[in-house]
Amino acid sequence: MIGTVDSRDRTAYLLSRPALLATLAETLPDGTISFGTPAPTLDALTDHDVVIGADGLRSPTRRQLFGEKFEPVYIGATAWRGWVPGHRDTVSETWDADALFGITPRDGDLVNWFACVRTDAGHPGGLGYLRSRFGNWHADVRAVLDAATPEALLHHDLYDSPALPSYVSGNTALLGDAAHAMAPNLGRGACEALVDAVTLGRFLTADTDIHAALRRYDRTRRPATRRLVRGSRAMSSVAMTGRLRPLRDLSVKLAAGLA
Numbered sequence: 001m002i003g004t005v006d007s008r009d010r011t012a013y014l015l016s017r018p019a020l021l022a023t024l025a026e027t028l029p030d031g032t033i034s035f036g037t038p039a040p041t042l043d044a045l046t047d048h049d050v051v052i053g054a055d056g057l058r059s060p061t062r063r064q065l066f067g068e069k070f071e072p073v074y075i076g077a078t079a080w081r082g083w084v085p086g087h088r089d090t091v092s093e094t095w096d097a098d099a100l101f102g103i104t105p106r107d108g109d110l111v112n113w114f115a116c117v118r119t120d121a122g123h124p125g126g127l128g129y130l131r132s133r134f135g136n137w138h139a140d141v142r143a144v145l146d147a148a149t150p151e152a153l154l155h156h157d158l159y160d161s162p163a164l165p166s167y168v169s170g171n172t173a174l175l176g177d178a179a180h181a182m183a184p185n186l187g188r189g190a191c192e193a194l195v196d197a198v199t200l201g202r203f204l205t206a207d208t209d210i211h212a213a214l215r216r217y218d219r220t221r222r223p224a225t226r227r228l229v230r231g232s233r234a235m236s237s238v239a240m241t242g243r244l245r246p247l248r249d250l251s252v253k254l255a256a257g258l259a
């Protein structure tokens with residue numbers, strides 16, 4: 001079902017979004033989730049004890065609670081992701097000036113890949129652009145791009161969230177990208193959405209005072225996820241530095257004992 005990567009005492013589990021959603025959904029009774037149905041706005045939910053806005057990067061719930069000033073900010077890079085037939089046990093990420101390319105295991109007989117390039121928002125590039133941009137990179141990268149198809153390709157500009165004053169307002173809580181979208185360079189956005197959900201569920205179950213539980217959720221999750229938003233942005237800058245690339249490469253080699 002999933003790819004696993006061992007690194008010292010930690011194991012990373014890599015699984016695709018459809019596999020994750022299917023795994024979560026099958027634990028729930030039929031009819032709990034209505035796929036493809038727009039959620040009601042907050043005004044239509046005033047009779048509910050708690051409302052959770054898990055509506056992603058462009059969260060309408062966040063906008064309703066905090067206004068336009070907390071819209072996500074472009075981080076200066078765009079990303080393509082895709083999958084090709086094959087099998088892989090290891091994760092690799094190659095850094096160069098203003099770009100990076102990663103190859104990882106994926107569930108099924110598939111290999112996952114991602115490419116990131118520093119550029120203005122709205123870059124129109126497709127596979128032709130990627131093959132030319134990465135055409136002089138190492139053989140693994142070229143082989144993956146040769147096998148890639150437009151049907152198995154996603155392209156997204158990358159954004160992260162300004163710091164919200166709170167993840168909670170009244171009886172409504174925000175979680176996941178609605179609260180703390182981050183650059184993908186630490187691979188933590190979806191993981192943190194899951195941690196939010198588990199934390200919120202635990203606090204709401206443990207405390208009969210809903211507002212106290214929501215305040216505890218905000219106190220616990222906001223500092224931790226803000227650190228990750230900043231860390232992910234910093235990692236993105238380091239991985240795709242242009243001008244400082246020689247210094248970056250030397251520092252990494254020294255840290256790894258290779259210089």
Ligand SMILES: Cc1cc2nc3c(=O)[nH]c(=O)nc-3n(C[C@H](O)[C@H](O)[C@H](O)COP(=O)(O)OP(=O)(O)OC[C@H]3O[C@@H](n4cnc5c(N)ncnc54)[C@H](O)[C@@H]3O)c2cc1C
Pocket residue numbers: 037038039040054055056057060079080081156158175176177178181182184186187188189190191192193
């Ligand atoms: C290039 C890239 C690579 C990434 N790689 C990783 C990685 O390796 N590891 C990792 O952990 N994270 C990664 N992420 C981040 C991850 O995708 C997000 O952090 C994660 O999807 C956030 O989950 P979410 O549920 O908060 O939001 P979303 O996944 O955006 O889900 C929100 C959902 O709410 C729905 N919605 C919105 N409004 C309404 C409405 N009114 N009614 C009903 N539904 C609504 C949307 O349709 C959407 O399905 C990556 C992101 C990008 C862009």
